[in-house]
Amino acid sequence: xxxxxxxxxxxxxxxxxxxxxxxxxxxxxxxxxxxxxxxxxxxxxxxxxxxxxxxxxxxxxxxxxxxxxxxxxxxxxxxxxxxxxxxxxxxxxxxxxxxxxxxxxxxxxxxxxxxxxxxxxxxxxxxxxxxxxxxxxxxxxxxxxxxxxxxxxxxxxxxxxxxxxxxxxxxxxxxxxxxxxxxxxxxxxxxxxxxxxxxxxxxxxxxxxxxxxxxxxxxxxxxxxxxxxxxxxxxxxxxxxxxxxxxxxxxxxxxxxxxxxxxxxxxxxxxxxxxxxxxxxxxxxxxxxxxxxxxxxxxxxxxxxxxxxxxxxxxxxxxxxxxxxxxxxxxxxxxxxxxxxxxxxxxxxxxxxxxxxxxxxxxxxxxxxxxxxxxxxxxxxxxxxxxxxxxxxxxxxxxxxxxxxxxxxxxxxxxxxxxxxxxxxxxxxxxxxxxxxxxxxxxxxxxxxxxxxxxxxxxxxxxxxxxxxxxxxxxxxxxxxxxxxxxxxxxxxxxxxxxxxxxxxxxxxxxxxxxxxxxxxxxxxxxxxxxxxxxxxxxxxxxxxxxxxxxxxxxxxxxxxxxxxxxxxxx
Ligand SMILES: Nc1nc2c(ncn2[C@@H]2O[C@H](COP(=O)(O)OP(=O)(O)OP(=O)(O)O)[C@@H](O)[C@H]2O)c(=O)[nH]1
Ligand SMILES: [Mg+2]
Numbered sequence: 001x002x003x004x005x006x007x008x009x010x011x012x013x014x015x016x017x018x019x020x021x022x023x024x025x026x027x028x029x030x031x032x033x034x035x036x037x038x039x040x041x042x043x044x045x046x047x048x049x050x051x052x053x054x055x056x057x058x059x060x061x062x063x064x065x066x067x068x069x070x071x072x073x074x075x076x077x078x079x080x081x082x083x084x085x086x087x088x089x090x091x092x093x094x095x096x097x098x099x100x101x102x103x104x105x106x107x108x109x110x111x112x113x114x115x116x117x118x119x120x121x122x123x124x125x126x127x128x129x130x131x132x133x134x135x136x137x138x139x140x141x142x143x144x145x146x147x148x149x150x151x152x153x154x155x156x157x158x159x160x161x162x163x164x165x166x167x168x169x170x171x172x173x174x175x176x177x178x179x180x181x182x183x184x185x186x187x188x189x190x191x192x193x194x195x196x197x198x199x200x201x202x203x204x205x206x207x208x209x210x211x212x213x214x215x216x217x218x219x220x221x222x223x224x225x226x227x228x229x230x231x232x233x234x235x236x237x238x239x240x241x242x243x244x245x246x247x248x249x250x251x252x253x254x255x256x257x258x259x260x261x262x263x264x265x266x267x268x269x270x271x272x273x274x275x276x277x278x279x280x281x282x283x284x285x286x287x288x289x290x291x292x293x294x295x296x297x298x299x300x301x302x303x304x305x306x307x308x309x310x311x312x313x314x315x316x317x318x319x320x321x322x323x324x325x326x327x328x329x330x331x332x333x334x335x336x337x338x339x340x341x342x343x344x345x346x347x348x349x350x351x352x353x354x355x356x357x358x359x360x361x362x363x364x365x366x367x368x369x370x371x372x373x374x375x376x377x378x379x380x381x382x383x384x385x386x387x388x389x390x391x392x393x394x395x396x397x398x399x400x401x402x403x404x405x406x407x408x409x410x411x412x413x414x415x416x417x418x419x420x421x422x423x424x425x426x427x428x429x430x431x432x433x434x435x436x437x438x439x440x441x442x443x444x445x446x447x448x449x450x451x452x453x454x455x456x457x458x459x460x461x462x463x464x465x466x467x468x469x470x471x472x473x474x475x476x477x478x479x480x481x482x483x484x485x486x487x488x489x490x491x492x493x494x495x496x497x498x499x500x501x502x503x504x505x506x507x508x509x510x511x512x513x514x515x516x517x518x519x520x521x522x523x524x525x526x527x528x529x530x531x532x533x534x535x536x537x538x539x540x541x542x543x544x545x546x547x548x549x550x551x552x553x554x555x556x557x558x559x560x561x562x563x564x565x566x567x568x569x570x571x
Contacts, residue, residue: 031046093157154182230247
């Protein structure tokens with residue numbers, strides 16, 4: 001998801017309260033729309049909304065000793081910030097609203113310590129007199145809390161003087177200027193705007209023009225009669241840099257003269273702060289719009305990538321389909337070869353069986369009625385009976401022969417099936433791997449690795465269905481044909497009362513009853529179909545699962561993109 005941008009925008013005319021409220025309601029509308037589309041999109045929008053309502057950051061900037069700290073004390077109505085040296089080089093003071101006056105030192109190592117306010121003055125005076133022994137170089141910033149109602153709307157940053165002897169201090173002030181919402185620029189009535197100030201002002205004029213208030217401080221040092229002249233001079237010198245230039249005496253204000261700060265308070269309340277507030281809201285709205293745009297762009301790109309991914313899966317599926325056709329053809333060929341091998345075996349076997357038939361002659365008793373004069377007499381007579389019987393020599397070796405012939409065919413089939421199956425499986429792996437490699441992100445989002453390995457590895461690797469054909473054959477071959485089959489056959493042939501030798505056809509007909517090889521031979525070709533069907537079904541299920549899931553995602557993202565588009569047309 002796109003990140004929050006830092007681009008800020010300049011505004012030219014003064015906004016009305018209604019306009020400012022309208023921006024906020026737009027922001028809040030976008031926030032609710034984004035949450036409605038996807039709760040995950042709401043986090044950033046909420047951040048933007050909160051940024052519009054939090055207190056404004058107002059930096060107090062000026063030369064060393066311009067009177068910044070005294071001025072802030074006057075605004076807070078209390079002598080709270082020490083005027084003069086603080087030993088915390090490079091540490092700005094953030095003044096925020098709190099229940100009572102206190103301050104916290106935050107160190108670079110993340111630690112912070114809270115003190116009561118007297119400690120600040122103590123440190124300052126000891127620093128000035130050289131009696132400070134603690135090392136404060138690790139202080140990152142100071143947070144000062146005060147209950148002044150002014151701090152509901154703004155928080156101040158008391159910055160080190162721009163021309164401070166320490167270069168780091170000046171850099172720090174510039175950094176604060178890069179992040180503040182408005183500034184109060186203090187320049188002493190004794191020396192209005194020197195060179196350093198002008199250079200810094202130029203750098204930040206675009207950002208602050210309408211949200212910068214210039215205060216000519218220590219105006220009490222100028223004779224009443226000359227004060228207007230000082231102001232006029234400052235206004236010509238600093239034309240274009242500030243929204244307003246007013247004068248003030250923090251010292252007099254602290255002594256109870258409310259009028260000494262009156263112009264500052266009115267300018268802040270009526271112009272600088274409303275302007276800064278609208279600027280913040282406009283920037284947040286702009287950032288939010290940019291975020292929605294980026295989000296849309298991101299989703300469109302993702303959508304396009306998903307489409308390409310879908311196409312790749314469909315291509316892989318089509319290729320796999322072609323591979324299955326080859327698989328089936330090869331499988332069929334193998335089964336056909338096995339069939340003909342078995343047919344040969346069967347024919348050899350039955351021919352040998354036929355040629356091994358010997359006549360067998362035995363004597364059979366029977367009763368004969370001899371008609372006498374008074375009574376019929378039964379006389380037992382004997383006759384020769386001729387049978388056809390398989391020679392014992394043949395029977396001795398028959399099982400062994402069948403076993404050998406059958407096993408040879410089966411071993412060959414088994415090896416070939418392994419090769420064919422592995423080829424199909426390797427091809428499928430290769431196809432899917434190339435999809436995964438070309439569309440890593442889409443796969444990570446849309447492919448469940450567990451399902452993937454279940455379908456691709458297990459099912460194609462699983463030999464069960466294919467091997468079933470082999471075990472069936474063994475059953476026929478070893479069970480029916482060898483173990484006892486020939487003996488049954490012998491018995492059957494022997495039990496026929498044939499006087500002439502049966503022909504080969506008759507023997508094969510008889511053999512078919514006891515050695516049902518033809519049943520298996522007929523089954524052989526449908527075996528290839530069945531095995532192919534099983535493999536096809538498994539992989540088809542996997543492919544259709546991948547495709548449906550991807551299509552659903554495409555539909556959903558299309559809806560989201562349209563929703564984001566409609567937000568953008570309304571802002
Ligand atoms: N006469 C007069 N003196 C003032 C006024 N404001 C500040 N001062 C004096 O100017 C000196 C500097 O005041 P600070 O408030 O410490 O000035 P600063 O800008 O915070 O100084 P740094 O933080 O050291 O840059 C002190 O001696 C104050 O008493 C004012 O309104 N009138
Ligand atoms: Mg100061």
